[in-house]
Amino acid sequence: MLQKGGNFLLEALNAADVFTPEDISDEHRMIAGTVADFALNELAPRVEELEHQPAGLMRELLVKAGELGLLSADVPEEYGGSDLGKLASIIITENIVAGGSFALGHGAHTGIGSLPIVLFGNEEQKKRYLPGLASGDLIAAYALTEPNAGSDALSARTKAVLSADGKHYILNGEKMFITNAGFADVFITYAKVDGDKFTAFIVDRNTPGFSLGAEENKMGIKGSSTRSLIFEDAKVPVENVLGEIGRGHVIAFNILNIGRLKLGAGCSGSAKMAIGLAAKYALQRQQFNLPIAKFGLIRQKLARMITEAYAAESVIYRLAGMIEESMEDKATGAEIAAAIEEYAIECSIAKVFGSEVLDYIVDELVQIHGGYGYIQEYPAERLYRDSRINRIFEGTNEINRLIIPATLVRRAMKGQLALLPAAKALAGEVLNLRAAAPEEDGRPLAEERTMLAMAKKLFLLVGGQAVEKYMDKLAREEEIIGILADLAIQIYAMESAVLRALKAWEAGPAGAQMKLDLARAFVFDHYPQLEKWAKEAICFLFDGDMLRTQLSIVKRLCKHQPADLIGLRRQIAARLLEAEKYVV
Amino acid sequence: MKIVVCLKQTFDTEAKITINPDGKINDQGVSLIMNPYDEFAVEEALRLQEKNGGEVTVVSVGGAKAQDALRQALAMGADKAVLVTAELAAMDEYSTATILAKAIAGLEYDLIIGGFRAVDDGSAQVAGRVAEILGLPVVNVVTKLEVADGKALATREIEGGSEVVEVPLPAVITAQKGLNEPRYPSMKGIMKAKKKPMEKKDPAGLGLDAAAVAARVCALEYFLPAPRAAGKIIPGEPAEATAALVRALREEARII
Ligand SMILES: Cc1cc2nc3c(=O)[nH]c(=O)nc-3n(C[C@H](O)[C@H](O)[C@H](O)COP(=O)(O)OP(=O)(O)OC[C@H]3O[C@@H](n4cnc5c(N)ncnc54)[C@H](O)[C@@H]3O)c2cc1C
Numbered sequence: 021m022l023q024k025g026g027n028f029l030l031e032a033l034n035a036a037d038v039f040t041p042e043d044i045s046d047e048h049r050m051i052a053g054t055v056a057d058f059a060l061n062e063l064a065p066r067v068e069e070l071e072h073q074p075a076g077l078m079r080e081l082l083v084k085a086g087e088l089g090l091l092s093a094d095v096p097e098e099y100g101g102s103d104l105g106k107l108a109s110i111i112i113t114e115n116i117v118a119g120g121s122f123a124l125g126h127g128a129h130t131g132i133g134s135l136p137i138v139l140f141g142n143e144e145q146k147k148r149y150l151p152g153l154a155s156g157d158l159i160a161a162y163a164l165t166e167p168n169a170g171s172d173a174l175s176a177r178t179k180a181v182l183s184a185d186g187k188h189y190i191l192n193g194e195k196m197f198i199t200n201a202g203f204a205d206v207f208i209t210y211a212k213v214d215g216d217k218f219t220a221f222i223v224d225r226n227t228p229g230f231s232l233g234a235e236e237n238k239m240g241i242k243g244s245s246t247r248s249l250i251f252e253d254a255k256v257p258v259e260n261v262l263g264e265i266g267r268g269h270v271i272a273f274n275i276l277n278i279g280r281l282k283l284g285a286g287c288s289g290s291a292k293m294a295i296g297l298a299a300k301y302a303l304q305r306q307q308f309n310l311p312i313a314k315f316g317l318i319r320q321k322l323a324r325m326i327t328e329a330y331a332a333e334s335v336i337y338r339l340a341g342m343i344e345e346s347m348e349d350k351a352t353g354a355e356i357a358a359a360i361e362e363y364a365i366e367c368s369i370a371k372v373f374g375s376e377v378l379d380y381i382v383d384e385l386v387q388i389h390g391g392y393g394y395i396q397e398y399p400a401e402r403l404y405r406d407s408r409i410n411r412i413f414e415g416t417n418e419i420n421r422l423i424i425p426a427t428l429v430r431r432a433m434k435g436q437l438a439l440l441p442a443a444k445a446l447a448g449e450v451l452n453l454r455a456a457a458p459e460e461d462g463r464p465l466a467e468e469r470t471m472l473a474m475a476k477k478l479f480l481l482v483g484g485q486a487v488e489k490y491m492d493k494l495a496r497e498e499e500i501i502g503i504l505a506d507l508a509i510q511i512y513a514m515e516s517a518v519l520r521a522l523k524a525w526e527a528g529p530a531g532a533q534m535k536l537d538l539a540r541a542f543v544f545d546h547y548p549q550l551e552k553w554a555k556e557a558i559c560f561l562f563d564g565d566m567l568r569t570q571l572s573i574v575k576r577l578c579k580h581q582p583a584d585l586i587g588l589r590r591q592i593a594a595r596l597l598e599a600e601k602y603v604v
Numbered sequence: 605m606k607i608v609v610c611l612k613q614t615f616d617t618e619a620k621i622t623i624n625p626d627g628k629i630n631d632q633g634v635s636l637i638m639n640p641y642d643e644f645a646v647e648e649a650l651r652l653q654e655k656n657g658g659e660v661t662v663v664s665v666g667g668a669k670a671q672d673a674l675r676q677a678l679a680m681g682a683d684k685a686v687l688v689t690a691e692l693a694a695m696d697e698y699s700t701a702t703i704l705a706k707a708i709a710g711l712e713y714d715l716i717i718g719g720f721r722a723v724d725d726g727s728a729q730v731a732g733r734v735a736e737i738l739g740l741p742v743v744n745v746v747t748k749l750e751v752a753d754g755k756a757l758a759t760r761e762i763e764g765g766s767e768v769v770e771v772p773l774p775a776v777i778t779a780q781k782g783l784n785e786p787r788y789p790s791m792k793g794i795m796k797a798k799k800k801p802m803e804k805k806d807p808a809g810l811g812l813d814a815a816a817v818a819a820r821v822c823a824l825e826y827f828l829p830a831p832r833a834a835g836k837i838i839p840g841e842p843a844e845a846t847a848a849l850v851r852a853l854r855e856e857a858r859i860i
Binding site: 046057058087088090102108112 | 620672675676679788789790791792794795797798
């Protein structure tokens with residue numbers, strides 16, 4: 021059943037309400053397999069070569085991917101695309117990661133590069149650009165960031181002025197860190213018309229007055245091109261205005277929503293790949309006459325890694341499935357963008373959670389490799405460096421954290437989300453609130469489901485108090501916002517992990533044990549953090565008697581009997597080592 | 605030109621083989637693929653079709669899951685599929701070939717292509733048996749194939765070289781690595797495959813009774829190879845170590 025964005029914080033959901041990786045169709049399964057094979061056989065062998073950015077290689081590989089239809093999933097058929105839908109496009113992104121930096125070029129081209137035209141282009145623009153973008157004849161880049169306007173993208177200084185004859189906009193300014201810039205043919209960029217109307221433009225590579233800065237020397241994803249764009253009286257035809265003058269922010273933010281989900285999907289795919297490498301290495305490396313996979317601390321690492329990856333994968337598919345469902349009756353680009361905007365909160369969650377899970381996993385991947393993890397001959401070293409960017413681009417994780425509560429509060433104020441009534445109702449019952457004994461209903465994860473329900477109350481408690489105290493000035497209390505964001509992220513991840521396992525159990529208990537264990541391990545590992553964060557917020561919000569009362573409420577809400585995480589993780593690790601790859 | 609491709613679903617070549625307590629090979633949770641040699645066969649059929657027109661039908665004998673392998677062939681571009689599910693207690697190459705031949709006999713064909721062997725049991729018998737039952741010539745282990753004027757010109761591997769054979773059509777050809785580079789199914793192809801016809805049959809529906817397809821060969825036992833003993837590292841300076849290695853190979857391993 022289609023849920024409203026953000027609603028997960030208010031209502032108890034059922035397993036049937038979430039989409040899971042186990043629910044994908046046979047076609048989607050074949051897409052996943054084909055893309056993974058393609059990445060492994062055609063891309064992975066070129067990764068090393070690609071690191072040096074030889075001229076033409078990224079384009080050659082993109083064209084090859086285009087032949088299979090891997091560039092056109094989001095492009096409608098009438099413009100040469102294959103219109104496979106958002107879920108398929110996420111599945112492609114998740115499975116193409118063995119291509120290393122290729123995945124970056126692919127993501128920038130098909131996602132943030134092509135989507136602005138797909139969603140916001142006029143008929144003429146779509147006809148002119150989309151067939152080439154779908155085949156790989158044209159490569160796209162997306163240029164929002166400026167040297168002095170990064171997180172604060174709307175403070176862009178690039179200006180556009182209409183020429184005297186009314187045929188061109190004359191652009192002046194600079195864009196920074198633009199992926200694919202070195203070889204892209206089409207740049208989606210933004211400039212302020214007359215210095216104040218933020219507007220999107222399509223800029224062709226051969227535009228007079230347009231040039232590129234030098235290639236940046238990066239920490240990772242070295243195979244992807246990153247350059248600045250320089251506009252010096254660049255003459256952009258008026259037909260190349262994308263969308264309406266002064267409405268560029270609508271395009272910029274909508275594109276980032278879907279970009280964030282895709283980024284999360286890439287992180288999920290990379291995380292699973294890293295886990296396979298970690299398990300294989302741990303089995304093969306011997307110390308003290310034993311494979312290191314025999315040692316408890318290594319097994320614990322492996323179990324934790326796969327627990328996090330399982331949660332990330334559950335988040336991505338849940339969200340992708342929801343967005344796919346919400347697309348069903350949407351036709352125009354604006355409708356599609358609005359439907360995705362509905363899930364802006366979840367898209368930010370997918371981005372932050374996915375990128376932090378991946379960073380954690382590649383860090384442990386290096387650790388499991390010992391000294392060899394620090395040496396370039398092993399893929400661990402590159403994966404570690406390549407992962408880091410994900411927390412920075414498509415909105416830093418700080419910016420994405422700020423977006424979550426801000427969007428929630430905005431929707432609550434507009435009455436789109438019943439957050440305030442729920443917080444009020446909670447305030448009424450708050451003194452009698454205590455963690456209920458789990459309701460045994462014959463289904464597994466009863467404790468975890470009760471804990472989740474309490475976690476949602478905790479969120480409302482802290483959120484409600486914070487809004488009450490600071491009202492519209494809450495945005496200034498960034499640390500409180502950050503705590504609310506972290507609570508929301510963890511709740512969404514826990515719930516995705518739990519409901520997926522439950523759904524699998526309902527389909528057949530025999531195949532569900534690993535998922536049940538992973539969900540349980542995830543919840544019990546992370547739950548204590550919620551209490552800690554909530555207390556941190558409460559200590560800032562209150563003092564004296566009020567503080568003591570509130571703290572005791574938090575304590576009661578979070579009360580739970582801890583689980584045997586060590587035993588659980590041993591079993592999880594054993595199954596992972598048996599399979600030698602990510603397996604749930 | 606009508607081409608029939610025989611294909612089998614096998615364990616993924618990277619799958620871990622384990623034996624169940626009842627002595628049978630454990631197929632639970634194992635990922636399954638189209639037999640790689642059959643992929644060459646499908647690819648060759650599609651190339652011939654692209655050149656000469658006609659139709660490609662893929663046929664498999666297997667469990668219900670084998671339709672995934674058939675769908676993959678459809679996604680690559682084959683036109684239709686036939687799946688014969690046989691729920692027999694034991695099957696051998698005789699059973700499979702008998703069923704396949706019967707299913708193919710009901711189709712129109714100018715050429716039948718299959719992989720020269722399957723990567724799981726590796727018997728390399730089925731295509732040859734099908735040819736025998738259908739009374740067709742067969743050319744095995746083919747690495748190059750040209751078809752023109754009702755004839756096939758096939759290059760096949762022989763000890764130390766290759767041989768070019770001409771056969772009249774219809775004929776059975778078995779594919780060896782090197783015949784071609786199989787394509788990946790395109791995303792559009794995958795979405796279209798869902799709508800292509802897949803006919804499902806069973807031996808009874810083909811007019812074969814249990815006795816007609818009962819296995820002639822029965823596997824008595826399955827066992828895994830003994831685990832490899834740990835290797836030995838010979839320390840020391842290269843010259844001494846080499847001498848020690850030669851000695852060990854001669855005296856301990858007795859292989860030189
Ligand atoms: C390899 C690479 C590829 C890129 N590709 C592209 C691309 O294709 N297109 C494109 O447009 N851009 C691209 N970028 C740019 C990227 O999106 C920006 O770097 C990013 O948005 C951050 O902006 P900034 O670097 O100016 O950092 P700043 O905005 O200066 O941020 C510095 C720090 O301050 C924090 N911060 C900023 N504001 C706040 C706040 N209000 N509250 C709390 N903390 C805050 C940030 O989170 C960060 O930690 C790319 C960057 C890199 C490195």
